[in-house]
Amino acid sequence: MSVRDNTNRRIKEVLDIMAAGSLAAELPNGGAVLAEAVARVPFTKEESELLSGGIPRGHKNLTKATADLVKAGWMTKGRSGWDITETGLKATVAFPTVDALTAALTDGTAVPAGTALPEKAVAKPAAKKAPAKAAAKTATKPATKAATPAKKAPAKPAAKKTVTKAAAPAAGVEHKDQPASVALAGDFGAVLGAVENWDPSHDAVQMRLDAHSGKWLLTTDLPAGTYSYKAVVNGSWDENYGAFGQPDGANHEFEHAGGAVTFHYDHATKDVLRAETLG
Template structure:
């Protein structure tokens, strides 16, 4: 997903990382769904964003969860089973780019984060000056008004993302949606046409790491692949100790993908079935 200019998702994305950095600095732990719920409360949905998708998740909440994958690709956020962590570079980015559009432009373009920016947790949105707060909350040019009271939608979205049985205790140290999921998932195979030698059966190439999608309970990765034949497996937790091939078989035969033209391919891995789908 390419985040368009003047998108309210941009402000929520920066706020999410800023809040995470603040919690890290204070030594407290917060679930990812709670971080995003607070970001939505700070930058309310407009009418279009408030539309409910399947599962009761507002369209704007879905956009925000998808956008967080860009933070991972930029190296500003690490998603792990125990929760999310803002990297030092991500914390510097929050300080260096107070404007949400500049923040997202730097994130997508890979622009270096100024080293001189202080590495410290930024102020929470409610602590910012009224002038700065108003700037970050400014809606894009749109006829759709912002909702004044998104609390119910925020709560329902957070519940949908972190849905758990009512008789199960909620683990405040991590998003409940991470239960029974691995620390990481990655592609490993013959991706040399795209990444050169670094893409040949790599175990740690960042561009081949999957992103966790809580609303689908799947691990996702999208690549623009040149025409050709690709063989690959799924690596779990960054090593060959746990890998899956065709039909979700552990240590099984390689998956194969045949492309007759250059194609954008989305890989979807279900850790429950250990199998993968491409589209």
Template sequence: MGANTAENTNRRLKAVLDVLTEGVWTDEKLNAGAVLGEAITRVPLNEFERELLSGGIPRGHKTLTTATAKLVKAGWLVKGRAGWTITEDGQRATVAFADPAAFAAALDAGTPVPADTPLPSAPAGKPATKAAPKAAKVAEKVAGKAAKLVEEAVAPVAKAVRKRKPASAPAAAASAEATAAAAPAVSVEAIDQPEAVAVAGDFNVLLGAPANWAPQYDESQMELDQVDQLWKIAADLPAGNYSFKIALNRSWDENFGAFGAFDGANHEVHHSGGQLVIHYDHRTRDIVFA
């Protein structure tokens, strides 16, 4: 990694902490892909860093993703499947090592954050969002579960009616409509879905596609579940380690890797053999293994 790239990466690592700190002030939950994307927006990739590596990942993006392990080792960042969380030490590091050069030196040397370093304060105009009262959060959670139960109860009936011919069972259709009308209204989130979603990786030929890492083939396409709005694919694969990314609309123009990052690192999975089920949620740009 050249000197310029190393310097840029360290500046982006500090930007990662800055972005996460700002999220604490506003109580905004950002996934890892959004954090990495914002860090690169603040410290843009140079020509060398924009070069695509195997899998269509920009060199600088992959370097940054790998380098975030240093933040974890320093105790400034915690990674989880639900996203990344900055620690209080990580927030204090943005104050103690505000200068990019000092930040890089402290990170490389493992310098601890001075104990008397205060937490960064939100700037004027960006007051920290107050957490909702506990009772309100509990009520919201219970209401959400109730709505989901109603939706799951009504969906099979409505689906059965849709499959029948209108003239064949008017009584059943009327009954289903009455059941749906009697149930409490359930708010269904409107999601602007892509036209197609593919799992493009090193196992596409095992799905019947002519080539691997090719999102254009039918065999690589996922199917949208209209009920939960998740794209799904299931395939019987032999035991092994597999890599893949999610590619939209049968091309690499818009693709998402680990943690839902645009042009991010490959998803990696160790499969013990048998059926592998993958779900993709376009709201988070991330995948879930069922």
């Protein structure tokens, strides 16, 4: 099996685990979901190699691939946990094999109308508790060498960032309509230091409120590439804005030549603008 094949198998497991959690009325933590998926499809020697930051290659590939599930509208990621949508539940029925699911994600195939929700029996595979512990061991071993543990990073920032990232209003400036926090969740999260992409809970993707202009700002350096992102308000995907400030809209997308870039979010328009400086 190639690295790509193994990642595809784990993505199928992720969706099945999420479906099981939904049927059990649980919102599983992202780290637990990934750990269980890795327990079911263990890393190969190549996938266990540590990348910069001490994260195994297979873990980075998997977290990056979960963004495809989010973009397909099959799951959401929030501070309280990961959740599978009704469309995602139906996807487990419409695309029951790894090949079918992979093809649907690659081609952007919609779940056929009239697809039924899965039966309770889908929950059985996720009931394996012992492998989950083994997966946690596998993932946390290499993470002990890193400055930011791979499994614990998402949980800690979420608990303390929402209020601390909002700058105190300056005298004479009214901010009563501003949210508590704004984050840019996209496929550059891991580049900025987040454990995974499309995670609005990490410190690295939090914007700060400029007390004078009333705009939210995030300045960072990004390597050359094409990027997608959305603005997530108050730490939850329940309120997010895409291109042109549309609620739950299409992703913002831009090509970057590399270097510094400053993102500006205006809560009045719900839109994000950019100012780029070539490196």
